[in-house]
Amino acid sequence: xxxxxxxxxxxxxxxxxxxxxxxxxxxxxxxxxxxxxxxxxxxxxxxxxxxxxxxxxxxxxxxxxxxxxxxxxxxxxxxxxxxxxxxxxxxxxxxxxxxxxxxxxxxxxxxxxxxxxxxxxxxxxxxxxxxxxxxxxxxxxxxxxxxxxxxxxxxxxxxxxxxxxxxxxxxxxxxxxxxxxxxxxxxxxxxxxxxxxxxxxxxxxxxxxxxxxxxxxxxxxxxxxxxxxxxxxxxxxxxxxxxxxxxxxxxxxxxxxxxxxxxxxxxxxxxxxxxxxxxxxxxxxxxxxxxxxxxxxxxxxxxxxxxxxxxxxxxxxxxxxxxxxxxxxxxxxxxxxxxxxxxxxxxxxxxxxxxxxxxxxxxxxxxxxxxxx
Numbered sequence: 001x002x003x004x005x006x007x008x009x010x011x012x013x014x015x016x017x018x019x020x021x022x023x024x025x026x027x028x029x030x031x032x033x034x035x036x037x038x039x040x041x042x043x044x045x046x047x048x049x050x051x052x053x054x055x056x057x058x059x060x061x062x063x064x065x066x067x068x069x070x071x072x073x074x075x076x077x078x079x080x081x082x083x084x085x086x087x088x089x090x091x092x093x094x095x096x097x098x099x100x101x102x103x104x105x106x107x108x109x110x111x112x113x114x115x116x117x118x119x120x121x122x123x124x125x126x127x128x129x130x131x132x133x134x135x136x137x138x139x140x141x142x143x144x145x146x147x148x149x150x151x152x153x154x155x156x157x158x159x160x161x162x163x164x165x166x167x168x169x170x171x172x173x174x175x176x177x178x179x180x181x182x183x184x185x186x187x188x189x190x191x192x193x194x195x196x197x198x199x200x201x202x203x204x205x206x207x208x209x210x211x212x213x214x215x216x217x218x219x220x221x222x223x224x225x226x227x228x229x230x231x232x233x234x235x236x237x238x239x240x241x242x243x244x245x246x247x248x249x250x251x252x253x254x255x256x257x258x259x260x261x262x263x264x265x266x267x268x269x270x271x272x273x274x275x276x277x278x279x280x281x282x283x284x285x286x287x288x289x290x291x292x293x294x295x296x297x298x299x300x301x302x303x304x305x306x307x308x309x310x311x312x313x314x315x316x317x318x319x320x321x322x323x324x325x326x327x328x329x330x331x332x333x334x335x336x337x338x339x340x341x342x343x344x345x346x347x348x349x350x351x352x353x354x355x356x357x358x359x360x361x362x363x364x365x366x367x368x369x370x371x372x373x
Contacts, residue, residue: 001065003037007078007085007101009057014075016236017046017053019208021071032068034116035089037061045116046071051205052119052239066113067091074099077106119239121230124223128192130172132216132233138174139210141185141364144333146203147178154245155179158206161198162189170194175250181330182250182367183337199224200243212236254367255355258346263316263359264297266343270335276301276309277328286328289373292317301328302373324350325373334366 017033025031034045043056078087081101088100091110099106139158147155159175163186170189175182201209212233213220221232231238273288280286280301291298292315300310324347335343340358347354356366 001035001037001067001097002061002063002090003042003088004060004062005042005057005087005089007081007087008083010087011075011078011081013044013055013057013235014071014078016055016212017044018071018075019211020048020051020053020204021046022048023072029068029111029115029117031070031072032111032116033071033074034066034068034113036066036113038064047117047119049117049119050202050241051208053208054237054239055235057235065091065093067097067110068113068116069097069108069110074108119228119241121223121228121239122225124225124228124230126192126196127221127223128190129219129221130190130193132213132218132220134187135220135222136210136213138172138185138187139206139213141337142174142176142183143203143206143210144337145176145178145181145183145366146206147176148203149178152179154200154243154247157200157202157243159198159200159247159250160196162193162196175247177248177250177367180327180369181334182253183334183364184250184254184366185364187363193222196224197226198247199229200245200247201229202240202243205229205238205240208238209233212238253353254365255346255348255353258348258352258355260319260322260347261317262292262297262319262345262347263342264313264345266335266338266341268313269297269343270332272299272311272313273328273331273335276311277332279303279306279309280328281305287325287371287373288328288331289323289325292322293320319347322347322350324354325371326354326368327371330368334368337364337366 036043040061041056042059045054085101090098095110097108097110142158163171163173165171171186172189172193173186175184209231223230227242229240276299277288281303289300296312297315298312302308334356338358342359344357344359354368
């Protein structure tokens with residue numbers, strides 16, 4: 001193989017594919033990126049056996065060929081080359097690749113491409129185009145609530161599915177929960193997504209897709225089967241396995257009859273929560289108590305080891321004497337997602353889930369479980 005590429009093109013492609021490669025691998029071939037040169041293009045591919053990312057870049061291909069080289073090492077080399085430099089890659093069919101650029105020269109150990117794994121995609125039952133901005137928003141509004149608890153593996157991703165609403169028609173919905181908080185966001189279903197069964201997209205895949213969408217306009221092509229999902233973002237194709245499992249019935253825990261409504265300025269509330277939680281104990285779950293009286297909401301924290309803290313913010317709330325406790329970090333995570341100037345809290349009692357949403361019409365809502373304080 002003998003090819004010449006523009007450094008910036010190669011770096012951009014490597015930045016997309018090398019991220020899925022784990023730093024530690026049981027199989028040495030998984031630490032490598034596959035290079036396949038033909039027809040004035042070089043295809044790069046990397047995988048961790050759960051996710052596969054492929055991208056092709058323009059190149060001057062003098063001699064077609066295929067090999068694999070260490071992904072992270074190659075990325076670091078190319079990253080440190082001069083902007084706009086010309087990069088030449090050459091193999092003689094042996095166990096080494098020679099990379100030259102200007103006065104720089106590197107010899108990289110290669111592994112045979114024969115053992116490089118290929119995630120077979122199979123047939124896709126659903127495919128549709130979705131605006132990159134819409135998919136990015138669905139992810140951003142729900143990603144924070146993904147669980148990291150491995151024993152409940154079915155919560156380790158975002159649940160995407162199509163639902164029918166009598167008021168809004170067909171909706172494409174994203175849901176994530178860790179059992180303490182839940183995030184739900186939705187949009188009108190893209191053509192082709194209606195009737196799609198629920199799928200759980202793993203957290204790592206969600207993060208990689210989010211990075212691919214950064215700064216992207218236009219549409220993303222999505223294909224879904226029972227076990228895999230494929231995203232095509234411009235020249236990049238990301239294929240991922242889905243989490244096999246049953247996502248819980250989130251609608252059952254979504255409050256329907258919370259009749260105590262509190263309206264609070266989002267920014268002032270977030271600052272107050274952050275301030276008083278400074279002395280909160282991790283051992284106590286970063287607990288902050290909310291107490292409402294006479295149009296004021298007192299936020300207080302008690303830490304036996306460090307003391308107490310309290311702060312008041314103005315609220316619109318008809319219920320005096322109401323008290324409830326929350327994990328401060330979970331509360332801040334949700335408030336950060338509110339786009340309107342005011343946040344709406346809907347309570348039932350101090351032991352029931354609280355509903356949080358934006359003021360006015362919104363495509364997102366959040367549920368937060370209280371805690372004893």
